Amino acid sequence: xxxxxxxxxxxxxxKWFDPAKGFGFVVAEDGGADILLHANVLxxxxxxxxxxxxxxxxxxxxxxxxxxxxxVHRIDPPKVDSAPPLEDLDNEELSxxxxxxxxxxxxWFDKAKGFGFANVFGSDEDIFVxxxxxxxxxxxxxxxxxxxxxxxxxxxxxxxAASVTAWDAALKE
Numbered sequence: 592x593x594x595x596x597x598x599x600x601x602x603x604x605x606k607w608f609d610p611a612k613g614f615g616f617v618v619a620e621d622g623g624a625d626i627l628l629h630a631n632v633l634x635x636x637x638x639x640x641x642x643x644x645x646x647x648x649x650x651x652x653x654x655x656x657x658x659x660x661x662x663v664h665r666i667d668p669p670k671v672d673s674a675p676p677l678e679d680l681d682n683e684e685l686s687x688x689x690x691x692x693x694x695x696x697x698x699w700f701d702k703a704k705g706f707g708f709a710n711v712f713g714s715d716e717d718i719f720v721x722x723x724x725x726x727x728x729x730x731x732x733x734x735x736x737x738x739x740x741x742x743x744x745x746x747x748x749x750x751x752a753a754s755v756t757a758w759d760a761a762l763k764e
Contacts, residue, residue, distance in 0.1 A: 596653035598661060601626065604669075605647055608633075610640045610732050617647055617660060626651050626658040636663035637738075637759025640731040644669040666757075668729040690742035690753060700725075700733035707733060709741060709752070718743055719751040728755040 601619045605628070608615025613630040626649070633641060641647070646667030649660040693711045695718060700707025705722040718741055725733065733739065738758035743750050 598650050598652045600648060600664070601651050602646070602648045605641050605643055605645045607643050608641045608731060610734075615641070617649060624658055626660055627656070628660045628663075632660050632663060636666070637757035638663075638666065638730065639734045639737055641666055642669050642726045642729050642731045645729045666729045668727050690744065692740045692756070693743055694758060695739050695741045697733045697735055697737040697739060699735050702732050709733075709739060711741065711743070716750065719746065719749060720755065721751065724752050725755055730755060 601617070601621075603617050603619040603626070606616040606618045606625060608628060610630065615628050616625040617628050618625060628641075628647075628649070630639070632649075633639070646665075646669075647663065648665040650662040650664065651658050651660055695709040695711045697720075698708040698710055698717065700720060702722060707720050708717040709720055710716065711718060720733070720741075725731075733755075740756040740758050741752045742754045744753045
């Protein structure tokens, strides 16, 4: 009979996550072996992907195959780097956190092209989603039909996402 170890909470960052493979790894702040993060655990949190270097808080357990994440409690976007600001979002008077959160569904997103579109519930209007906004929001990719929360601004070419959140996580705000 295999004895399961205790469940504990860990804070760390995402080493990498590949939505196509369905898994990735987390590195704990306090060191130790890499922690397996399976896509199903991430989906239970309400996201289909997570950006590399995103901060994460998870419950983990030692198994016969090593440390594995059981539950995601929080995901923080990767720390801001030297990436140039997006022209439409380069407004210091405007903070995405001040914008209302709008429920939306992903229409399509192409990571290779670097953008996609979503529709706010009750509207056929397309909302532009740039890959850099997605990454800064803690995501690596989006799947068609995925429920998300958007904070939307009026850009030079129409409405665009200023930030993206998992809809399940947004409900907790």
